[in-house]
Amino acid sequence: MTIIGHLINGQNLADSTRTQDVFDPAIGEVTKQVALASKATVEEAIASAQAAFPAWRNTPPAKRAQVMFRLKTLLEDNAEKICAMITEEHGKVLNDAMGELQRGIENVEYACAAPELLKGEHSKNAGPAIDSWSEFQPLGVVTGITPFNFPAMVPLWMWPAAIVCGNTFILKPSERTPSSTLFICELALEAGLPAGVLNVVNGDKEAVDTLLNDDRVMAVSFVGSTPIAEYIYNTANANGKRCQALGGAKNHAIVMPDADMDNAVNALMGAAYGSCGERCMAISVAVAVGDEAADSLVEKLQARMADMKVGAGTDNSNDMGPLVTAQHFAKVKGYVDLGVEEGATLVVDGRGLSVEGYETGYFLGGTLFDNVTADMRIYQEEIFGPVLCVVRANTMQEAMDLIDAHEYGNGTCIFTRDGEAARYFSDNIKVGMVGINVPLPVPVAYHSFGGWKRSLFGDLHAYGPDAVRFYTKRKTVTQRWPSAGVREGAQFTFPSN
Numbered sequence: 155m156t157i158i159g160h161l162i163n164g165q166n167l168a169d170s171t172r173t174q175d176v177f178d179p180a181i182g183e184v185t186k187q188v189a190l191a192s193k194a195t196v197e198e199a200i201a202s203a204q205a206a207f208p209a210w211r212n213t214p215p216a217k218r219a220q221v222m223f224r225l226k227t228l229l230e231d232n233a234e235k236i237c238a239m240i241t242e243e244h245g246k247v248l249n250d251a252m253g254e255l256q257r258g259i260e261n262v263e264y265a266c267a268a269p270e271l272l273k274g275e276h277s278k279n280a281g282p283a284i285d286s287w288s289e290f291q292p293l294g295v296v297t298g299i300t301p302f303n304f305p306a307m308v309p310l311w312m313w314p315a316a317i318v319c320g321n322t323f324i325l326k327p328s329e330r331t332p333s334s335t336l337f338i339c340e341l342a343l344e345a346g347l348p349a350g351v352l353n354v355v356n357g358d359k360e361a362v363d364t365l366l367n368d369d370r371v372m373a374v375s376f377v378g379s380t381p382i383a384e385y386i387y388n389t390a391n392a393n394g395k396r397c398q399a400l401g402g403a404k405n406h407a408i409v410m411p412d413a414d415m416d417n418a419v420n421a422l423m424g425a426a427y428g429s430c431g432e433r434c435m436a437i438s439v440a441v442a443v444g445d446e447a448a449d450s451l452v453e454k455l456q457a458r459m460a461d462m463k464v465g466a467g468t469d470n471s472n473d474m475g476p477l478v479t480a481q482h483f484a485k486v487k488g489y490v491d492l493g494v495e496e497g498a499t500l501v502v503d504g505r506g507l508s509v510e511g512y513e514t515g516y517f518l519g520g521t522l523f524d525n526v527t528a529d530m531r532i533y534q535e536e537i538f539g540p541v542l543c544v545v546r547a548n549t550m551q552e553a554m555d556l557i558d559a560h561e562y563g564n565g566t567c568i569f570t571r572d573g574e575a576a577r578y579f580s581d582n583i584k585v586g587m588v589g590i591n592v593p594l595p596v597p598v599a600y601h602s603f604g605g606w607k608r609s610l611f612g613d614l615h616a617y618g619p620d621a622v623r624f625y626t627k628r629k630t631v632t633q634r635w636p637s638a639g640v641r642e643g644a645q646f647t648f649p650s651n
């Protein structure tokens with residue numbers, strides 16, 4: 155059986171002592187294994203990155219960017235192969251995997267602008283014959299810990315930006331979906347990245363804790379669940395590291411009475427059930443304002459869900475594939491059971507779905523609850539599956555109060571034809587990413603991604619301009635060259651211009 159290893163100092167290697175099974179969720183079978191790095195293996199990767207840092211730090215930004223230009227071409231040339239790897243291990247439909255990869259490539263394109271992004275600032279004659287400038291220097295060895303649901307895109311949020319800023323990088327991807335992540339990093343070597351600049355260690359908590367506790371690692375980026383994000387952030391900070399840790403979400407969509415209901419329903423179908431709901435930006439709560447809007451929304455959703463196709467991700471005619479693992483399937487199904495127990499109205503039941511030819515796969519059909527209330531666990535907790543909860547509110551303000559009161563503040567949206575209502579919503583809602591008639595307001599690569607409240611630990615968001623700030627430290631230099639023969643006496647007052 156194939157064992158997926160690590161990429162350290164430009165070489166593929168694997169620990170032989172511990173491995174974990176990797177499944178094809180469409181058939182529920184083990185297709186390969188992934189090596190789980192020991193502490194010693196992770197330390198070897200850190201040493202490799204540390205050794206590569208001085209030369210890479212001094213490589214001109216334009217040359218670093220040239221690697222990114224070549225990587226972009228290689229990613230596009232190998233797109234079908236990468237997406238097949240994603241679908242085999244995650245289960246998402248191939249078209250969805252292609253969309254994920256394209257968003258990752260856009261971040262590589264942003265990294266290609268390194269010479270512009272790193273220019274710094276200069277002030278001539280800040281004082282008498284004194285010049286001052288700020289420059290942005292790399293941190294050193296940095297690391298990224300990424301989730302199973304976007305094995306191509308989320309790593310590409312991190313290491314291209316970190317590397318073009320002059321850092322060296324250690325990536326710890328999800329052990330559930332490791333193949334595409336590793337292959338993309340191998341393409342970076344093919345693009346001309348020197349050995350040791352980018353390293354990959356597959357592993358579990360042992361690998362994560364080694365990275366968090368090693369003094370040579372200067373910064374940590376993380377995307378995953380909120381409990382783990384909080385652990386990562388607190389541990390990294392206790393060890394003096396810079397950290398950005400993106401956590402969970404419970405994204406709400408407000409559906410106003412004046413909304414284009416057909417458009418809203420089509421948008422919610424994709425946002426709630428695309429990628430089987432395994433997206434941190436998935437809409438999992440629709441707050442309908444007024445019973446008339448709620449009744450119309452539920453009726454139209456129910457009708458659209460009857461036509462939704464669920465099956466293997468290798469068939470692009472399907473709308474939704476399987477959940478990633480048997481354990482996650484059981485967890486999401488348990489939430490559906492819980493919603494029934496809590497008294498929500500189960501309008502569409504996705505349990506008991508069997509896909510012909512894939513009877514052993516982890517398939518759960520799209521599920522719709524109505525009359526969900528804020529005290530229910532299916533409302534409060536992140537389900538991370540194809541479950542949409544409809545909550546009824548009397549007014550827009552009541553709907554906004556629900557969103558603001560929730561512990562998560564990752565993404566939200568509103569469906570309306572009223573510009574005044576949309577402007578008030580976007581200006582006042584306590585959420586980090588907002589859509590107006592856009593259900594998944596994921597920022598483009600030249601903006602930055604991140605939520606508020608317990609959806610983000612740290613001050614800087616992921617990718618875009620914030621990535622440059624996160625992966626560099628500012629140094630300000632003040633310089634004076636006195637004129638020949640001119641000497642000044644000692645000055646005891648605080649200097650000013």
